Amino acid sequence: MAAHDHHTHDGHQTHGHGHPELGFWRKYVFSTDHKIIGVQYAITSLTFLFFGFCLVMLMRWQLAFPGKPVPLIGGLFGETMMPGGVMLPEFYNSLGAMHGTIMVFLGVVPLLVGAFGNYVMPLQIGAPDMAFPKLNMMSYWVYFVGGIVMLTGFFVPGGAANSGWTSYAPLSVVSQVSRNMWFTGQTIWLLGMVFLITSSLLGSVNFIVTIIQLRAKGLEFFRLPFFVWAQFVTAFLLLLAFPPLEAAAVLQLMDRVAGTSFFMPTGLVVSGQQGHWTGGGSPLLWQHLFWFLAHPEVYVLILPGMGIVSEVIANNTRKPLWGYRVLVYSLVFLGFMSFIVWAHHMFMTGMGTRMAAFFATTTMIISVPSVVILTALLLSLHGSCIRFNVPMLFALAFLPMFAIGGLTGLPLGLPAPDIHLHDTYYVIGHFHYVVVPGSIFAIFAGIYHWYPKVTGRKLNEFLGKLHFWGSVVGANLVFMPMFFVGMAGVSRRLYDQTVYQHGANVQTLTQISSFAAWFFGLSQIPFIINFFASIRAGKKVSDNPWEATTLEWATPTPPPHGNFPVIPVVYRGPYEYSVPGASRDYVPQNVTA
């Protein structure tokens, strides 16, 4: 935040013509422009998303065909991971832990917040940039370094972290620690987390300040597009929920490195031997600190997705969103409630029935605003003439798919059914329904919707539809069988479920999931081709190809440095579509009459 740079950066009124004095490195690599940073986030996190998906495609082989050598690529992994092409259980555990970590912390959240939030939010509020451009750049680079740190885990002796993405103590404290060798995968995981938390902390401060301070003239809070509201609430969740995990990571680091016993109970026996810890710690403490973050994190994964879907739905139904204020109130209430439901992840830990009753109650309450939001979006479709373009298809698929994910969560929020379902594939099915056809479909909707803004060209419709139908069919075939596998009692972390009779009985369903996962992978190929080819070959479009009302479409495409050649003034709400008496079926926010 050095001052002199700040002045060269935006010290002139005439920022519309670009800044020839910025070299390649300052313009595209160490840029402070929110649009470049947004694109950097997008590229990096899409890469991580793809990498995390590759990990799970490997895991699906072991699950479908336990103990069989992985075809084609099995020999590439070497003796420490896959001797003879057969996956070792330790490596399987690393893949599981890293898949979860990468998808959540390096893939989906940076895409929703870092990429979409960074690129779209300042444009939608009519701001020239984020409130703290340098801090914005820093938060990207801290995220980038955190990602690299996470990946180095694969290359150290003992492999990457393998205690699950939740890193439950005491397993995570004793894992991969032998005498004098504690700098292994799990320690690297903790260090990586500290980087990622710092990055999202810097980002969330920036987002909140930007939304509060830099709204264009006339853009009151209840004229903000719903996407901006979603980013606003999400930023508060990141700001306040992440620090306890940072504290937890520091404590676990101390347990591993300095030999403390924060999470190590007295008299713990590891591998038949009394551990060298002094004891007195509490494994439950880790779970409380972890889930205090990780439950709000669930809403960090879904709220911006709801925001994107709302934008796409309002635009393609050519109608205002049904119940805009209700949506906003529900969103804020959801954000608040998400801080007091965390222990519903811990019904099985023996924390007591009174605690369980409290958290079961709050969990039931939090489902109300979620259902309100979904219902309002569904009602928005009523009576409209829907434009079925690719972003809208993904947004429409989001609604029922997210509903399945949400409703299957209710039995998990009540202690009695949770006793049966806890830690089974049912849980995996539930939250993957929320994240894959929920958050990730919203991400796809967002990419197809805003790609013309970033590049000035549309993505190909045919490839987009191929991508859409493949993804919808694939995602359902992957995750629907998991509910039945889970209800049959198969635990989520098993390396080979066929060793148990109840697992062997449903092995066919697990194989269906695996084949569907590879099909889902194939369905992404049209998207990847489309994404890169359309940069040059896509159909050129005007500044406002979707005929949308919000401010990001009121700038030239791609938006210049400083975003708006003329600082916009806002006269109306965000979704004035099909206004009676208006000359066109949409009235942009910055139009007076």
Next chain:
Amino acid sequence: MSSAALPYTVEPHPLTGVYSGKLGTWLFLASEVMLFGALFSSYVLLRVGAGDAWPSGEATHLSVPIGTFNTLVLIVSSVTMVMAWASLKMGNLAKGRMFLALTIALALVFIVVKLLLEYIPKFRGHHLPSTNTFYALYFTMTGLHALHIIGGIVVIGYFLFPGAALWRTDPEYYTNRIECTGLYWHFVDLVWIFLFPVLYLT
């Protein structure tokens, strides 16, 4: 106004009544409250959970006089920090920088006392983080606090030397930055005000 493109870097926003940097600092401090709040909560949970097994007597010994001295050092440093900001507000850069230097000096006194009179003798006496849960908490919490002090020294040092160039072009902007630094500095002091009774006086 210092910059045409980004509004409210210096002048307050009509709705919030503060400039962006100050709002950002308050939000950052809110997250810091959650960080240290989680640590204090962990302390409570571990201590209540331990019951009679909680270490006491010689196994939890910390020097109250040294702790009191350091508490006073930090309180005085908070005063000098405010004096630095007040001097700049009255347009006196030389005096402002003098108080900034004084703040850094006091912070260094705190760190040196912590290190030479507390940490090193503890290590020599084999009172390590791994000795018992009390020392584990003591070293983790005061260590994290000390890192915050060192971070403060770096920031104040920046504004004392290279960052002070901003005074020539935009004194109000510079003064605001010292105000934000001061907010952070008072927060770090406040954390110590909680740490001192919790760790030393129990």
